[in-house]
Amino acid sequence: MKKIKIILSLVLVGFIALVIYQNQQYLMVKPDIQLNLWVLGDFHCTGISNGMLILAFFLVGFLIAYFLTLPYRFKTGKTTRALNETISSHEQTISSLKKELGNLQAAASQPQEAPQPEPPAENT
Secondary structure, three states: OHHHHHHHHHHHHHHHHHHHHHOHHHHHOOOOEEEEOOOOOEEEEOOOOHHHHHHHHHHHHHHHHHHHHHHHHHHHHHHHHHHHHHHHHHHHHHHHHHHHHHHHHHHHHOOOOOOOOOOOOOOO
16 A cells, blocks of 8 residues: 555656646746735736746645634544543443453352351240
8 A cells, every 4th residue: 555655646746747847938937916905006026936926825725724724623632532531431431340240250150158057046
């Protein structure tokens, strides 16, 4: 299974490298970006290549997705800890019940002495 993962990873890296190599001319172009902010006026940005813009927006999206799922991760971690505590308490209960059952079975398997009849009481 590890070899398959390694092979698939290498194929994926090779495919990404091929896409970058074939689109190198587009990725190196530095477009003139203009942003009209109405209140503050126009914003001009030159010198940032398309490849850097794509990478920056990918990383920003990745960070947004990470921070939006962070509360869910904490909640599932808390639930996992509570369930693990429940499992350990149940395991302790099971082990104590097994010990008690073993003690009862051992006591039942030992030969019991026949009860001695009591001597008759004397009336005086």
